[in-house]
Amino acid sequence: MNRNLGLRKKTLPFILCIALIVAMALCTSGCNGSSAPSGAATEGDAQDDGQVLGTGSTEFTFQTVDLEGNEKEFEIHTDKETVGEALLDVGLIAGDESGYGLYVKTVNGVTLDFEEDGAYWAFYVNGEYAQAGVDATEAKAGDTYAFKAEKQ
Numbered sequence: 676m677n678r679n680l681g682l683r684k685k686t687l688p689f690i691l692c693i694a695l696i697v698a699m700a701l702c703t704s705g706c707n708g709s710s711a712p713s714g715a716a717t718e719g720d721a722q723d724d725g726q727v728l729g730t731g732s733t734e735f736t737f738q739t740v741d742l743e744g745n746e747k748e749f750e751i752h753t754d755k756e757t758v759g760e761a762l763l764d765v766g767l768i769a770g771d772e773s774g775y776g777l778y779v780k781t782v783n784g785v786t787l788d789f790e791e792d793g794a795y796w797a798f799y800v801n802g803e804y805a806q807a808g809v810d811a812t813e814a815k816a817g818d819t820y821a822f823k824a825e826k827q
Contacts, residue, residue: 722747722766722767725749725750727749727752728749728750728751728752728765729752729761729764729765730754731752731753731754731755732752732754733752733753733754733814733815733816734816734817735750735753735761735814735815735816735817735818735819735820736748736750736818736820737749737750737751737758737762737767737821738819738820740823740824742794742826749767751767753765753814755814756814757809757810757811757812757813758809758810758812758814758820759777759808759810759812760814761814762809762820767782767783768782768783768822769781776809776810776811777808779798779809779822782822782824787824789827793826793827794824794825794826795826795827796822797822797823797825798812798820798821799820799822799823800819801818802819802821809822
């Protein structure tokens with residue numbers, strides 16, 4: 676009986692040590708303190724060019740062009756029905772809802788204020804100025820959507 680008790684005294688600390696190591700490893704990978712979904716831009720963060728963002732069966736290209744002419748391109752994967760929903764989901768756009776739909780003010784971390792300096796984000800579909808807003812445009816596989824900064 677004494678021999679069995681000695682084995683327990685040696686084994687228990689070992690098991691506790693292993694459990695602590697496993698808990699630390701799990702917390703390191705899953706408890707990084709970020710509340711943003713994977714692939715989403717947080718306030719003020721710009722996504723890097725060439726990223727593949729989102730998950731889903733519909734794949735399209737999304738481009739941005741800022742006021743200085745800097746271009747970025749992303750591959751978007753989604754199951755959302757509209758381009759607006761898909762881009763909001765991955766954190767590439769933000770704006771205000773209005774009676775006309777989503778008024779996009781921020782694209783890839785860059786905010787434009789028309790009232791301040793006449794700059795705004797123009798929405799394009801396959802190189803042509805869009806006929807509908809981003810939140811009313813169906814996400815179609817293979818299409819290219821873009822927001823280009825323009826100034827009056």
